[in-house]
Amino acid sequence: MRKQATLNFTITEKSFFLAFVVFLLSGFCVILNAQSKETNNVFNVRSYGAIGDGKNLDSPAINKAIDAAVKVGGGTVWLPAGTYLSGSIHLQSNINLHIDAGATILGAPQEMNAYDETEPSNVGPYQDGAHTYFHNSLIWGENLTNVFITGHGFINGGGIIRDDEILNKMNGHDNWQNPNPTFKPMRLGNKAIALKSCKNITISDITIVHGGHFAILATGCDMMTVDNVTMDTNRDGIDIDCCRNVVVSNCRVNSPGDDGICLKSTYALGEFRITENVSITNCQVSGFQEGTLLDGTMKPRPNASGRIKLGTESSGGFRNITISNCTIRSCRGLALESVDGALLENITITNLVMTDLYHYAIYVATGNRNRSPEVKTNSRMKNVLISNVIATVSDKMSGIQIMGLPEEPIDGLRLENIRLITKGGGTLEDTAIKPRELGNGYPEPYKIGTLPAYGIFVRHVKNLELANIITKFETIDKRPAAMFSDIQGLDIDNLKLQTADGVKNILLTDDVKGVNIRNTTLTK
Numbered sequence: 001m002r003k004q005a006t007l008n009f010t011i012t013e014k015s016f017f018l019a020f021v022v023f024l025l026s027g028f029c030v031i032l033n034a035q036s037k038e039t040n041n042v043f044n045v046r047s048y049g050a051i052g053d054g055k056n057l058d059s060p061a062i063n064k065a066i067d068a069a070v071k072v073g074g075g076t077v078w079l080p081a082g083t084y085l086s087g088s089i090h091l092q093s094n095i096n097l098h099i100d101a102g103a104t105i106l107g108a109p110q111e112m113n114a115y116d117e118t119e120p121s122n123v124g125p126y127q128d129g130a131h132t133y134f135h136n137s138l139i140w141g142e143n144l145t146n147v148f149i150t151g152h153g154f155i156n157g158g159g160i161i162r163d164d165e166i167l168n169k170m171n172g173h174d175n176w177q178n179p180n181p182t183f184k185p186m187r188l189g190n191k192a193i194a195l196k197s198c199k200n201i202t203i204s205d206i207t208i209v210h211g212g213h214f215a216i217l218a219t220g221c222d223m224m225t226v227d228n229v230t231m232d233t234n235r236d237g238i239d240i241d242c243c244r245n246v247v248v249s250n251c252r253v254n255s256p257g258d259d260g261i262c263l264k265s266t267y268a269l270g271e272f273r274i275t276e277n278v279s280i281t282n283c284q285v286s287g288f289q290e291g292t293l294l295d296g297t298m299k300p301r302p303n304a305s306g307r308i309k310l311g312t313e314s315s316g317g318f319r320n321i322t323i324s325n326c327t328i329r330s331c332r333g334l335a336l337e338s339v340d341g342a343l344l345e346n347i348t349i350t351n352l353v354m355t356d357l358y359h360y361a362i363y364v365a366t367g368n369r370n371r372s373p374e375v376k377t378n379s380r381m382k383n384v385l386i387s388n389v390i391a392t393v394s395d396k397m398s399g400i401q402i403m404g405l406p407e408e409p410i411d412g413l414r415l416e417n418i419r420l421i422t423k424g425g426g427t428l429e430d431t432a433i434k435p436r437e438l439g440n441g442y443p444e445p446y447k448i449g450t451l452p453a454y455g456i457f458v459r460h461v462k463n464l465e466l467a468n469i470i471t472k473f474e475t476i477d478k479r480p481a482a483m484f485s486d487i488q489g490l491d492i493d494n495l496k497l498q499t500a501d502g503v504k505n506i507l508l509t510d511d512v513k514g515v516n517i518r519n520t521t522l523t524k
Contacts, residue, residue, distance in 0.1 A: 041075025052082025059086035087114020091141030099153030107158030115189035127266035129167020160212035254293035260285035265316030287331025306331025317342030339367035341375035361391035378408035404460030424473030453483035462488035
């Protein structure tokens with residue numbers, strides 16, 4: 001009779017057996033985990049055909065994953081490590097596009113025709129072509145709710161372009177007063193992320209490089225958060241246009257070729273819509289050569305744009321804006337502009353450090369460019385507070401420029417706790433300059449040029465308050481530190497203004513009325 005076989009393992013055999021069991025269990029867990037990702041509404045784009053080698057076009061697979069998530073009510077579309085060559089990616093409601101660490105969405109070359117065609121538009125030529133068309137973007141969404149782009153990965157614009165010349169011809173913007181638009185659709189990818197008329201949006205933790213005309217363009221959006229996003233790009237960083245209830249926080253934006261963080265209120269929605277209730281805080285803006293923020297070399301680019309700006313496009317106006325705790329480096333400074341017939345009001349700006357600036361530190365202007373349909377009112381500005389600013393300007397043009405309209409002065413402006421250092425170098429001949437009115441010109445200080453005061457130049461303002469301001473120059477400047485013209489109500493308290501020997505520190509023209517000067521020595 002055969003004896004029943006018994007198990008009698010040696011220690012080595014037991015170890016091998018246990019290891020084998022662990023291996024089987026690990027594999028089983030991997031399978032369960034992969035299944036649970038779908039169960040938990042996490043959709044791996046590789047499961048839908050994405051390769052991630054940077055050579056094969058993966059946007060069709062990414063869009064399939066998005067569609068699959070939509071069918072079950074939403075979820076996370078997950079891009080694991082890899083490089084995903086992409087044309088247009090179509091965001092949808094209730095989707096989190098999660099770009100994992102080590103993953104890059106790479107914009108396809110234009111010749112692949114992988115970007116969506118420009119959509120039909122009848123809003124007119126009052127804004128440039130890039131603000132008119134949205135579908136020709138690397139990532140875009142329209143009329144969506146609950147849109148999320150997250151992760152610690154990269155969006156590299158790759159083949160998308162920064163130019164909008166063709167799109168400007170399409171919507172007639174090149175000659176907006178007598179437009180002759182052409183509406184032939186184009187597959188011209190020129191934006192990294194474009195969102196139109198969306199609600200409840202979060203973009204966080206990603207890095208965008210080479211973003212084309214806009215790294216992020218949001219138009220007509222509500223309840224939007226952009227947090228801890230790095231942009232090192234070749235034109236605009238982020239544009240917030242006709243949006244409400246927006247927070248931009250903890251971002252680093254390097255944009256030598258155009259504006260860094262820019263609020264606008266264009267006519268792109270075919271109606272006048274105000275940009276309001278916006279907070280920008282704890283951000284760093286710069287104008288270094290593209291790519292040198294990310295590689296750490298931070299190489300200056302002469303006359304870079306960068307900056308934080310409200311305007312230039314201002315058809316709908318701005319209201320209830322706060323900007324705080326930001327640094328601005330190696331670019332232009334802070335700009336508030338209303339030139340298209342709307343109102344800019346209730347603006348609070350505090351705690352800025354601005355260094356190595358081009359052209360100006362603070363620029364506040366209204367004008368009558370009026371690039372809007374049937375403008376019936378003057379551009380207006382009121383209730384603006386700018387405080388706690390340290391700024392150094394690297395050319396002699398001017399430090400602080402404030403210019404209203406003769407027929408519509410800026411009303412209610414206070415500047416306080418400001419330390420300004422300019423390059424200096426102004427001459428006696430410069431003091432005789434009579435700056436032209438902005439009128440219908442483009443609102444940029446270099447369009448007017450050097451001013452007759454090196455530190456503060458103010459014109460056409462009522463109810464102006466200046467307190468605790470210091471101005472200095474690095475090289476001798478023969479211009480006054482401050483000049484005021486056409487002011488109705490001027491309150492000055494504790495200004496310390498460096499001037500050359502024999503030069504007045506403050507110059508008041510005859511049309512300055514209601515002057516109150518305290519704790520400030522006037523030089524003769």
